Amino acid sequence: MALTILQVALGLSLMASLLLPPLFYFLVITKRTSSHKTKLPPSPPKLPLIGNLHQLGSLPHRSLASLSKKHGPLMLLQLGEILTLIVSSPDMAREIMKTHDISFANRPSSKVTKILFYNNMGLGFSPYGEYWRKVRQLCIIHLLSAKRVQSYHLMREEEVAFMIEKIRQCSSPRTIDMSEVLFSFANDMTCRVVSGKLFRGGRRNELFHELLEENSYLLGAFNIEDYFPWLAWLGVFLGGLSSRARRNFKRWDDLLDEVIEDHENGKDDGEEDFVDVLLSLQKDSNLDFKLEKDHMKAISMGMFGAGTETTYTTLEWAMAELVRNSKTMEKLQDEVRGIVLEKRMVREEQLNAMTYLKAVVKETLRLHPPAPLLLPRESLKDCYIKDYFVPKKTRVFVNGWAINRDPEFWEEPNEFHPERFINNSVDFKGHDFQFIPFGAGRRICPGIQFAESTIELALANLVHRFEWELPYGLRREKLDMSENPGLVANRAKKLHLVAKPFLS
Numbered sequence: 062m063a064l065t066i067l068q069v070a071l072g073l074s075l076m077a078s079l080l081l082p083p084l085f086y087f088l089v090i091t092k093r094t095s096s097h098k099t100k101l102p103p104s105p106p107k108l109p110l111i112g113n114l115h116q117l118g119s120l121p122h123r124s125l126a127s128l129s130k131k132h133g134p135l136m137l138l139q140l141g142e143i144l145t146l147i148v149s150s151p152d153m154a155r156e157i158m159k160t161h162d163i164s165f166a167n168r169p170s171s172k173v174t175k176i177l178f179y180n181n182m183g184l185g186f187s188p189y190g191e192y193w194r195k196v197r198q199l200c201i202i203h204l205l206s207a208k209r210v211q212s213y214h215l216m217r218e219e220e221v222a223f224m225i226e227k228i229r230q231c232s233s234p235r236t237i238d239m240s241e242v243l244f245s246f247a248n249d250m251t252c253r254v255v256s257g258k259l260f261r262g263g264r265r266n267e268l269f270h271e272l273l274e275e276n277s278y279l280l281g282a283f284n285i286e287d288y289f290p291w292l293a294w295l296g297v298f299l300g301g302l303s304s305r306a307r308r309n310f311k312r313w314d315d316l317l318d319e320v321i322e323d324h325e326n327g328k329d330d331g332e333e334d335f336v337d338v339l340l341s342l343q344k345d346s347n348l349d350f351k352l353e354k355d356h357m358k359a360i361s362m363g364m365f366g367a368g369t370e371t372t373y374t375t376l377e378w379a380m381a382e383l384v385r386n387s388k389t390m391e392k393l394q395d396e397v398r399g400i401v402l403e404k405r406m407v408r409e410e411q412l413n414a415m416t417y418l419k420a421v422v423k424e425t426l427r428l429h430p431p432a433p434l435l436l437p438r439e440s441l442k443d444c445y446i447k448d449y450f451v452p453k454k455t456r457v458f459v460n461g462w463a464i465n466r467d468p469e470f471w472e473e474p475n476e477f478h479p480e481r482f483i484n485n486s487v488d489f490k491g492h493d494f495q496f497i498p499f500g501a502g503r504r505i506c507p508g509i510q511f512a513e514s515t516i517e518l519a520l521a522n523l524v525h526r527f528e529w530e531l532p533y534g535l536r537r538e539k540l541d542m543s544e545n546p547g548l549v550a551n552r553a554k555k556l557h558l559v560a561k562p563f564l565s
């Protein structure tokens with residue numbers, strides 16, 4: 062992505078001197094932002110036309126964190142035609158997601174989200190309003206409430222057992238592609254509650270993997286049409302992100318049609334899943350809005366993506382940190398093995414006693430928030446944040462990654478120390494703004510409990526059932542910990558490990 066943004070930025074900079082219409086746009090924007098007799102948040106110097114686009118870098122959460130160190134925790138960027146506010150401190154995050162939550166509860170619409178999510182009808186990207194409110198309520202009641210999540214515990218245990226058996230079958234001396242194993246686990250778990258167990262069969266799981274990866278790329282990539290609408294025609298020559306999104310959408314649409322058809326034709330497994338619920342709600346005359354087939358497809362697709370990628374990424378980072386930090390791994394194994402004495406799987410009811418496990422999960426989410434810039438927000442109206450004027454329709458990125466490492470709140474912020482969460486009430490539920498991997502406010506992640514229980518159960522069993530090593534005699538400190546760019550920052554290099562069964 063870095064190269065693409067840089068190439069595009071430099072190309073555009075050149076064109077700026079040649080084209081008149083762009084200059085017109087630039088003048089209009091400059092006039093709009095400077096005509097206010099009010100103070101705008103500080104900005105780094107901009108280039109004509111492209112503004113600050115060239116400063117995003119290949120991993121925007123990192124480049125933006127460095128830029129904010131110079132320009133402050135509330136920093137205004139001009140990305141092409143889009144005014145963008147970067148929020149980089151717990152204090153400013155509280156302003157946006159608590160004090161002024163309602164003013165920033167919208168999501169910006171983009172070409173790609175519109176194409177992929179049936180004109181933004183999924184929960185994650187739907188505009189703030191009545192439709193969003195109803196869909197959110199529906200998803201919480203029928204899929205993500207504490208009661209619902211609790212009711213999936215047998216499914217979770219079965220899926221974890223399935224993963225453990227898969228690892229056992231290819232354990233030491235063979236090397237396991239843990240990235241693949243963890244992705245399949247997270248995918249199986251999400252698919253099972255959203256659309257049923259039958260998913261594992263055939264090639265559907267692989268297809269899901271392909272489609273989700275492409276979605277993640279498309280949602281994180283730079284689309285010239287969003288930043289310079291008048292240059293949409295150029296998109297065709299620069300790789301055509303919109304046409305790529307249309308191709309992926311078509312494949313999703315066919316797959317989701319198939320899933321719904323299977324449910325309608327009773328090709329089911331007896332377990333009630335979310336698609337079953339949506340189909341029955343469609344016929345429910347008490348429902349106060351019409352649930353069309355496209356709504357169902359958009360909502361389900363959003364859940365597959367939101368549930369799978371984030372869960373898998375967290376588990377992947379947790380395992381990487383644990384094999385790098387052998388003392389932490391030992392301490393965690395001691396805790397789990399001290400509670401689960403028999404040669405058994407860790408059961409869900411045993412997790413409550415595992416305080417160190419919970420601290421490890423929190424520390425993983427602090428250092429490696431799966432969505433480092435959370436999900437973008439957009440201001441619904443003109444607004445003042447600590448005397449700074451933020452115009453209506455400004456795009457907002459809260460840099461969760463930078464905030465979770467703020468040295469004012471965290472000692473040795475770049476080190477993996479789960480101990481910091483022991484006897485510490487700081488939590489990720491959206492009240493402690495120095496730790497916001499799930500966001501906060503009205504648009505906070507509704508899948509926290511789902512994610513927490515899946516991740517804890519999987520991790521406890523992984524460390525209980527196996528001893529873990531790096532392959533090929535690789536030294537721990539040499540493990541590559543770089544991130545992939547994109548909406549979800551998973552590991553750039555796959556995680557290959559060797560597992561020795563501890564209890565056979």
Ligand code: HEM
Pocket residue numbers: 184185186197251363364367368369371372375430431432435436437498499500501502503504505506507508509511512
């Ligand atoms: C470790 C796991 C997860 C992390 C770190 C995570 C993180 C996030 C973040 C940062 C947001 C945006 C919040 C904001 O704007 O303030 C979000 C939204 C969302 N998440 Fe999660 N998430 C995770 C797991 C899940 C799961 C398991 C599901 C569902 C099965 C889910 C469903 C959603 C949905 C539907 C939204 C959009 C909510 C809205 O816009 O109203 N997430 N998530």
